[in-house]
Amino acid sequence: MRPKNTQKEQAIKDIALKIIAEEGLENLSMQKLAKEANISPRTIYLKYTDKDDLLIKLYIEEVIGAYEHAILHGFKEDLDFERGIQLIWTNAFAFFKERREAFALMQYGKSSPLLNKSYQEHQIEEGMFFKPIHNFLQFHIKAKRIKPFPIGVYRALLFAPLMDLVNEYFEYMDRPKQLITSKILKECCQAVAQGALLTTIK
Amino acid sequence: MRPKNTQKEQAIKDIALKIIAEEGLENLSMQKLAKEANISPRTIYLKYTDKDDLLIKLYIEEVIGAYEHAILHGFKEDLDFERGIQLIWTNAFAFFKERREAFALMQYGKSSPLLNKSYQEHQIEEGMFFKPIHNFLQFHIKAKRIKPFPIGVYRALLFAPLMDLVNEYFEYMDRPKQLITSKILKECCQAVAQGALLTTIK
DNA sequence: CAAAAGTAAGTAAACGTTTGTTTACTTATG
DNA sequence: CATAAGTAAACAAACGTTTACTTACTTTTG
Numbered sequence: 001m002r003p004k005n006t007q008k009e010q011a012i013k014d015i016a017l018k019i020i021a022e023e024g025l026e027n028l029s030m031q032k033l034a035k036e037a038n039i040s041p042r043t044i045y046l047k048y049t050d051k052d053d054l055l056i057k058l059y060i061e062e063v064i065g066a067y068e069h070a071i072l073h074g075f076k077e078d079l080d081f082e083r084g085i086q087l088i089w090t091n092a093f094a095f096f097k098e099r100r101e102a103f104a105l106m107q108y109g110k111s112s113p114l115l116n117k118s119y120q121e122h123q124i125e126e127g128m129f130f131k132p133i134h135n136f137l138q139f140h141i142k143a144k145r146i147k148p149f150p151i152g153v154y155r156a157l158l159f160a161p162l163m164d165l166v167n168e169y170f171e172y173m174d175r176p177k178q179l180i181t182s183k184i185l186k187e188c189c190q191a192v193a194q195g196a197l198l199t200t201i202k
Numbered sequence: 203m204r205p206k207n208t209q210k211e212q213a214i215k216d217i218a219l220k221i222i223a224e225e226g227l228e229n230l231s232m233q234k235l236a237k238e239a240n241i242s243p244r245t246i247y248l249k250y251t252d253k254d255d256l257l258i259k260l261y262i263e264e265v266i267g268a269y270e271h272a273i274l275h276g277f278k279e280d281l282d283f284e285r286g287i288q289l290i291w292t293n294a295f296a297f298f299k300e301r302r303e304a305f306a307l308m309q310y311g312k313s314s315p316l317l318n319k320s321y322q323e324h325q326i327e328e329g330m331f332f333k334p335i336h337n338f339l340q341f342h343i344k345a346k347r348i349k350p351f352p353i354g355v356y357r358a359l360l361f362a363p364l365m366d367l368v369n370e371y372f373e374y375m376d377r378p379k380q381l382i383t384s385k386i387l388k389e390c391c392q393a394v395a396q397g398a399l400l401t402t403i404k
Numbered sequence: 405c406a407a408a409a410g411t412a413a414g415t416a417a418a419c420g421t422t423t424g425t426t427t428a429c430t431t432a433t434g
Numbered sequence: 435c436a437t438a439a440g441t442a443a444a445c446a447a448a449c450g451t452t453t454a455c456t457t458a459c460t461t462t463t464g
Binding site: 232233 | 422423424425426427431432433434
Binding site: 001002003004005008039040041042043046 | 410411412413414415416417
């Protein structure tokens with residue numbers, strides 16, 4: 001049996017993400033992908049049943065999965081509130097900084113009905129990957145350190161600004177001066193954490 | 203001369219937005235749009251030079267323009283900080299609540315390179331529509347009431363969570379209990395404003 | 405321990421559809 | 435009846451996917 005060429009498997013993923021990031025999801029075609037990866041269209045269909053399958057696997061495995069893994073690096077449920085949020089922000093920013101194409105597809109997850117639907121299904125199947133963060137928030141709510149918002153609401157309050165800042169970071173990459181420095185990022189993280197606190201001391 | 207049928211002009215916009223919201227930008231085709239609007243494909247080309255032109259005009263005029271207009275309703279630059287942010291949040295939420303399809307295309311603005319590029323150009327041409335908000339923030343920075351972040355950073359801190367909450371509102375619309383109530387929304391707005399304050403009193 | 409057999413990996417070229425857009429024509433009103 | 439609005443039908447090009455075939459490697463066999 002002829003062994004499979006793993007370089008080609010990787011090339012499919014890499015170039016698909018590259019096309020999505022540079023030209024948009026709506027301009028990714030199987031024939032263009034095959035041509036740019038120097039393979040036959042058929043080869044893609046050896047790994048993926050169809051285009052939707054490719055997109056979903058790219059999104060869930062290469063983007064969401066890798067992101068979920070990256071942001072929890074070094075995270076512990078009993079961390080101090082500000083320190084915990086800071087750690088996740090640092091991890092997430094470092095992850096996207098090195099993987100701009102993953103960030104581009106991540107953004108499509110909020111727009112595309114196909115990706116959005118698969119994300120919901122992924123969350124159900126995987127039984128909430130972010131359980132540690134869930135517990136972490138619940139702990140600080142019970143300790144009356146932060147406001148008693150639902151977890152979904154905290155996702156918006158604590159992490160939506162970060163995604164916007166990553167976006168801004170990439171936009172300022174081509175300009176002479178970067179707006180999103182690590183100093184700004186740290187201060188933003190503190191601001192976001194400050195907003196969550198029940199009582200604040202300054 | 204035969205007069206133009208404005209109903210058909212409106213139908214093109216409405217149905218295009220509907221298809222994008224329900225099936226995604228990547229599944230909008232000129233022929234599908236024509237068929238669903240009960241017109242000839244040619245009719246679309248009387249108003250728009252090509253597909254990109256249609257998408258850009260939909261996005262900039264129907265979505266961004268309408269949004270910019272809606273959120274500044276009743277806004278004044280010398281408003282109290284918390285009150286100003288609250289007003290914008292209320293206006294934005296009311297706008298999207300009534301125009302779910304506009305929100306869907308708005309989300310694509312962060313993903314699609316075509317829409318993203320036209321947004322940048324729009325900002326340059328229109329010379330910052332959000333000048334009142336700009337001035338409002340600058341005023342409160344000078345008064346040492348809020349942290350001296352750049353405006354782009356404040357956009358992320360103050361309004362990114364709102365967009366996520368609107369998204370969550372729509373997701374919970376089909377479920378028995380709505381998570382995003384106006385009470386929660388108000389408290390989130392206060393949290394976001396609290397995070398921006400230089401000194402906090404509780 | 406080479407050569408033949410077996411087999412999945414991979415290809416080139418094509419399949420029928422659908423795409424964005426246009427041509428040639430008809431319709432309705434000032 | 436002039437003229438722009440609007441249509442039905444078609445265009446080439448590109449689409450997702452498949453067919454028929456070749457390649458390269460493992461395993462079996464003499």
